[in-house]
Structures are given as structure tokens and as C-alpha cells.
Amino acid sequence: MSESLASGRAGRRRAILLVRAGVAFALSLELTIASRAQTPPRDLTQFTLEDLMNVEVISVSKKEQKLSKVAAAIFVISQEDIRRSGATNIPDLLRMVPGVDVAEVAHSAWAVSIRGFNDVYANKVLVLIDGRSVYQPVYSGVSWYAQEMPLENIERIEVIRGPGGTVWGANAMNGVINIITKSAQDTPGGLIVAGGGSDAQAEGLIQYGGKIGQNGDYRVYGRYANLGTSDATTVAQPVDSKRTREGGFRSDWNLTPRDLLTVQGDIRLVDSGQTITGVVAQAPPVTATFGQPVEDDDGNLLARWTHRYLNGSDISVQAYYEQSHVFAEAANWASIGNIDFQHHLRIAGRNDVVWGLSYRADADRYSGNSLITLHPLQRIDSLYGAFVQDEITLTPTLSLTLGSKFEHNHYTGFEIEPSAQLVWTPSARQTVWASAARAIRQPSFIDSGLQTISAVEPLSQGLYGLVIVSGSPNTKVEQLKDFETGYRAQITRRLSVDVTGFLSFYNDLQTTEPQTPYFDPAGGYVVIPLVFEYKARAVSYGAEAFANWNVTSRWKISPGLTMLNISVTRDLSSQDSTIEQTPGYSPRRGYQVRSFINLGRSFEWDQTIGYTGPLATGDIPGYVRVDTRFGWHWGERCDFSVTGQNLLAPRHAEFPDIHFVDHMQEQRSIFGKITWHF
Numbered sequence: 133m134s135e136s137l138a139s140g141r142a143g144r145r146r147a148i149l150l151v152r153a154g155v156a157f158a159l160s161l162e163l164t165i166a167s168r169a170q171t172p173p174r175d176l177t178q179f180t181l182e183d184l185m186n187v188e189v190i191s192v193s194k195k196e197q198k199l200s201k202v203a204a205a206i207f208v209i210s211q212e213d214i215r216r217s218g219a220t221n222i223p224d225l226l227r228m229v230p231g232v233d234v235a236e237v238a239h240s241a242w243a244v245s246i247r248g249f250n251d252v253y254a255n256k257v258l259v260l261i262d263g264r265s266v267y268q269p270v271y272s273g274v275s276w277y278a279q280e281m282p283l284e285n286i287e288r289i290e291v292i293r294g295p296g297g298t299v300w301g302a303n304a305m306n307g308v309i310n311i312i313t314k315s316a317q318d319t320p321g322g323l324i325v326a327g328g329g330s331d332a333q334a335e336g337l338i339q340y341g342g343k344i345g346q347n348g349d350y351r352v353y354g355r356y357a358n359l360g361t362s363d364a365t366t367v368a369q370p371v372d373s374k375r376t377r378e379g380g381f382r383s384d385w386n387l388t389p390r391d392l393l394t395v396q397g398d399i400r401l402v403d404s405g406q407t408i409t410g411v412v413a414q415a416p417p418v419t420a421t422f423g424q425p426v427e428d429d430d431g432n433l434l435a436r437w438t439h440r441y442l443n444g445s446d447i448s449v450q451a452y453y454e455q456s457h458v459f460a461e462a463a464n465w466a467s468i469g470n471i472d473f474q475h476h477l478r479i480a481g482r483n484d485v486v487w488g489l490s491y492r493a494d495a496d497r498y499s500g501n502s503l504i505t506l507h508p509l510q511r512i513d514s515l516y517g518a519f520v521q522d523e524i525t526l527t528p529t530l531s532l533t534l535g536s537k538f539e540h541n542h543y544t545g546f547e548i549e550p551s552a553q554l555v556w557t558p559s560a561r562q563t564v565w566a567s568a569a570r571a572i573r574q575p576s577f578i579d580s581g582l583q584t585i586s587a588v589e590p591l592s593q594g595l596y597g598l599v600i601v602s603g604s605p606n607t608k609v610e611q612l613k614d615f616e617t618g619y620r621a622q623i624t625r626r627l628s629v630d631v632t633g634f635l636s637f638y639n640d641l642q643t644t645e646p647q648t649p650y651f652d653p654a655g656g657y658v659v660i661p662l663v664f665e666y667k668a669r670a671v672s673y674g675a676e677a678f679a680n681w682n683v684t685s686r687w688k689i690s691p692g693l694t695m696l697n698i699s700v701t702r703d704l705s706s707q708d709s710t711i712e713q714t715p716g717y718s719p720r721r722g723y724q725v726r727s728f729i730n731l732g733r734s735f736e737w738d739q740t741i742g743y744t745g746p747l748a749t750g751d752i753p754g755y756v757r758v759d760t761r762f763g764w765h766w767g768e769r770c771d772f773s774v775t776g777q778n779l780l781a782p783r784h785a786e787f788p789d790i791h792f793v794d795h796m797q798e799q800r801s802i803f804g805k806i807t808w809h810f
Contacts, residue, residue: 187208192204202555207230231307238407246307249698257303257309261313282355284323287314297549302541302609305612317349320343327803333359333801344385350382371407383396402428403426406426427460428458436451451471451472503584550570564619569613572609610638643706645663687728687729688728698714717787741758744757783800
């Protein structure tokens, strides 16, 4: 015990020394460059902190709002943040957001959640791309390995920590990640991106945009990316390589001065794999480790029409269709169609109302195999929704927002997700807010129809038992009641802060309950059944904070802090002891410091030093991660960059084995990229 405490203290001391050394070195280099520079560099403060307070976001209320008027914990990742991060995928970008837990399980598997409950299939976070949900209803979660896109085309990513069910509906329980891409009007001309690095990593993008007649703009792109397998530290022969081929387009049309039409679509082919430790069908079955190839082919098409009235009101209609085919021993075909109508209007000067209607249809077909199947093998589900939200101006500095989402699904019927938000702005530079909300996680196809062999248990007299996990037709929604408060302020012309505290109560969390074993004479084995039920509850509380400090016109620092505490208890009738391990899948503490330095007119040096706390479940130790990026602008059209990630240690684990997927170790890596605009 004393040795582990000493080791922990030593690790913390090393982390503190690293942070101090990094900041000291950056400061000394900044002062040196400042004394030698002959020409003024690009000004990091040209986008002032006052501008940051006035950034307009749409994810909180489905309307444009200034950040200073928002009663929610929201973090905006700008295109400049994306470019200077050096990241090559969306999960790595999300590491910069306080309250978001990102862990790489393998090159082809990620665990991403907000405020705990992390999992490869984290089912309490809704992820959107231009308003199109990529949350998979068949299994409740997001396939992060398949969410590939040119990062250069992302305008911003808005991350809400906390429930967003009032406007976005079911599954926006712990948060919303809304990825917003650039208009075609903002990407004219050609773009070529080429990159490569360690881990057999390679990336290429070709894109071109232009005008369509007098009122239209377009862009088309093709992209290829490859990532090799992890090293053999964890398993002898990892198979988690990933290859992506994709293409797409976007067009934006100004039909009239008040009518805008957007049509866009993508096709994506992803070939990957994962190392599985699970049951192999033999006679009798045995448990073994083997490589499983995964193929994911999908495409989507989206259209959105917006009309703005002279009085400032607007209406919009958005429809999209998505189809995917995933093959991993068994095959799953999914088709999703969705249509949304929304009306934003002002009433009597004091009421700013947004309301809307939606319909979604999901058609799923599963081939099944000897170990995993769904009952029935195919089904079609519909989701009907309506929402209304009213922002009421009480005084010039005080506003109250009330609203609710109303939905009907095939699993649990009618559901309601209300919320209330209060915003006080005592000055143009300060915002104090508080909110209360109810949100749900809707059941999925797997929750009701899964049947899988999860383990083999040797028994006496030469018998063996098969542990079979089954869904239940008696599904329930997992419920959240959430209370939050926050403060954001521009302290000085160069310093801003944003602090949030929250308290959340969860009910009817899913458990896995044992049933009475029985002998199967046809198979000659004992069946040990486990069935999904909803017999647990949880309480979580914590805080998130981040700041922006423009030290000089060429040096900016952005620190962030996360504190999270979760406790899970089960009902007296529950026999699922594993549910109490849920808090152990998320770190209780985390912090990071991002630094951006302009070295003269053409050079950039960006660094991130961060600490992620240990995971109690799976015994994953905490780690300090150091990333750095050097960038060089060659004229106005060409950029070079070299990024090193995980520079502090050769490798480290970030998540334990889960759902039969064996975890790999995140490796030290280097990646170089050339970007040419023409």
C-alpha cells in the first residue's frame, strides 16, 4: 500500500514538473522570439475574448444564440482549434473538451462519453453531423471508427455537457456533440492534403469547390486514410488496422434573398478489425482470442430548406436518408429516414419561441450466427416527436427559458423531456445561469432482442454451462434528472473563464439479472441465463472549468479541469454486482493545458500537456499525455505541419477490455502533413 502511494505521489510530482517545465520553456522561447522578430506575426488575439462571448451557437435551443446568453455548459471547438490540434480524427479532437472522456481501446475502437458511463457503445450521448444523428438505434451508441470526414471542412464542433433532450429528444441524456461543416460558399477552389507517419498511417484528400450559376456553390471531395495495427505489446497478433475510402459533396443555393437550400451527401467504406476474446463455436464451445474483421459501408443524403421572414422569424425543413451495412461475422443492414420541421418566431417582444415536429423510421435487418442473434431478425421502428421552447425576457438582464420534448416510440410509448433555464447577465462581460432538466435514454433493438453466448462455465461430471445474455421485451427508459449552474466571464481583455457545477440523478439503469439455469438436452449443456432488467440508480456530481488567456499577441494558453464523482446502487431485488463497477470506467479527475505560440510570421508551435486519472475497473493507471505540433506557412496557399503524440512514454493503456474487445495500448506517434490550397 505504501509503495503504491509513493508511486502515485511520484507520478503527480512528475506531472507537475512537466507542466512547469513546458510553460517555462514556452515562455523563454516566446521572449526570445519576441526580441528577434523583424516582422509582426499573425495576431492570436485578433479574435478577442469579447468576440468569444458573442460567438453564436445553435445546439442549445436549435436557434442562433450568443454564447453569453446560453444557459448550458457548452464548449466550441473552432476550425482554428482543429487545425492547430494536429489531430487526425474526431475523437482526438474531443480530448480538449472538459467533461468529455475519450479513450482509445484500439485503432478501430473508441470509448467516448460525457460525464461518465463510458463504453465502446456509450449510449447516453447524442452525436450529430449537420443535424443528422449518427447515434445507431440498433445498439444504442456511436461507431466512432466510422465517423470519418475531412477535418478541414468542419466549421466548428459544439459540445453540450448535460442533457439536451428538450430540443434533440431521446438519447441526448448526458450531452450533445454537434459537428457543423462549412458552407460550400466558404470552400472555393482546390484543396490537396497529403500526410503520413508512424503506425503505417497515411492520409490523402482531394477537393474542389466553385460556383453553380449565379446563386449556387458546391464542393466535392475524395479521401483516403490508412492506419496500421497496434504493436504486439498487449496481444501477439493485433488486427486493429483501419482503411477508409470516402467521397462526398455539398451544395448551397440562395434561391431568393430569403431562401437557402442545402443538399449534401457522403459515401464511406471502412475496413477494420478487432481482437476478440470470446466464445468459439466448437463441440464443446471454448473461449479463445481471435481476430475479427469488420466492414462498414454507409452512405447518406441530406437536404435542408430555410426561409427567413422580414420580422426575423424563420422556418426550416430538413430531411435525410442513411443506409449502412456492417459485417463482423454476422451482418447488419440498417436504413434510417428522418424529417424535421422547425419554426422560430418572436411574440410580443418578450417571447422568443422555437417549436417543431419530427418523424424518424428505422429499418434493421440482422443475419445472426451461432453465437449472437436478435429476435426478431428484422424490425421497423418509428419515432414521433414534437418540441416547444420559449425564451421569456423578464428584465433587460434576466431571461427564463421553458420547454419540453414530446416523443412516442415503439418500446415504451409516450415520453416527455422538460427543462427550465435561467440566465442573468449583470454586465456584458458576465453570465450566471442555472438549469433543471429531465432526459431519457430510449431502449434499442439489442435491449429487447439480443441473445448471445457470453461465456463458457465448466461444470462437474463432464458438463459445461453456457452463459447466455438475453434482451427483454419489458424494456424501460433510463431516466435522468439534472441540475446545473454556471458562470462565464471576461475577467480582463486577455482572460476569460467558464465554470460549471452539476448534480445528476439517474433511475432505471439497465442491469443484467440471473435467471434459473436449466439443462438443454438437444445441446447437452446447461443454460445459465442472464436477462436485461432496469434495477439500478446512480448519483453523479462534479465540476468543469476552462479558461482562455492571451498572454501576448503571439501566445495563448487554454487550461481545462474536470472533476467527476459517480455512485451506483442497485435495488434490493437486483443480483447484478457488475453494475456497481460502472463508475470505474470513467476517470474521476482530469486536466490539461493547451499552448499556442506564433514563432514569427510563418511558424507555429502548439503543445498540449494533460493528465487523465486512473480507471478503477480494469486497473488502468492514470497517465500524462504530451502532444506537440510544429507548423510552417509557405506563402498564402501551402502549410506544412509535424505533430507528435504521446511523447512522454512509448505506450499506455486508456481503457480495459470490454464487450469481448481486447484493448491495445496507445503508442507514441508522429505525423506529418502538407496542405495546399489552389
